[in-house]
Amino acid sequence: xxxxxxxxxxxxxxxxxxxxxxxxxxxxxxxxxxxxxxxxxxxxxxxxxxxxxxxxxxxxxxxxxxxxxxxxxxxxxxxxxxxxxxxxxxxxxxxxxxxxxxxxxxxxxxxxxxxxxxxxxxxxxxxxxxxxxxxxxxxxxxxxxxxxxxxxxxxxxxxxxxxxxxxxxxxxxxxxxxxxxxxxxxxxxxxxxx
Numbered sequence: 318x319x320x321x322x323x324x325x326x327x328x329x330x331x332x333x334x335x336x337x338x339x340x341x342x343x344x345x346x347x348x349x350x351x352x353x354x355x356x357x358x359x360x361x362x363x364x365x366x367x368x369x370x371x372x373x374x375x376x377x378x379x380x381x382x383x384x385x386x387x388x389x390x391x392x393x394x395x396x397x398x399x400x401x402x403x404x405x406x407x408x409x410x411x412x413x414x415x416x417x418x419x420x421x422x423x424x425x426x427x428x429x430x431x432x433x434x435x436x437x438x439x440x441x442x443x444x445x446x447x448x449x450x451x452x453x454x455x456x457x458x459x460x461x462x463x464x465x466x467x468x469x470x471x472x473x474x475x476x477x478x479x480x481x482x483x484x485x486x487x488x489x490x491x492x493x494x495x496x497x498x499x500x501x502x503x504x505x506x507x508x509x510x511x
Contacts, residue, residue, distance in 0.1 A: 347497075352462040363423070365419055367407045439487065
């Protein structure tokens with residue numbers, strides 16, 4: 318009887334531990350989150366996403382990264398109105414002017430810090446950061462700042478005695494940007510659902 322109770326208790330805690338490990342997914346959020354909203358923050362209605370600044374070796378990738386985030390936020394249907402300002406790169410100097418003229422409650426700006434497409438021989442890597450800035454009267458406040466890094470390695474081909482396994486290239490950098498956009502979107506869901 319005593320052994321049976323111990324076994325049942327052990328099995329119960331083992332099942333709880335396994336369920337906890339399968340439920341928690343740390344890769345669903347950005348790796349570094351520096352600023353998060355305070356509890357009780359209002360839900361923004363008008364949101365503007367501006368083209369991200371991209372690296373000089375990959376022109377147009379900043380716009381693509383911002384577009385992936387825009388699409389993910391649209392899928393989640395989080396805000397009343399989301400506008401993608403695809404032809405405007407905003408810098409920190411003219412944020413107040415832009416946010417007041419466009420009448421946004423929240424703007425999202427970002428940087429594509431690192432972009433490398435690996436192919437068959439190297440690891441693909443994408444690193445991005447975003448800043449969400451809200452309007453308070455004629456002033457602004459950084460509401461959220463986060464950085465996400467995504468990497469993917471190629472699968473090398475292998476030659477076994479009986480068969481050969483063909484390798485595959487590293488995931489494209491575009492795919493990695495989509496994964497980062499999902500991480501950022503999950504961060505917005507987490508931040509505004511508290």
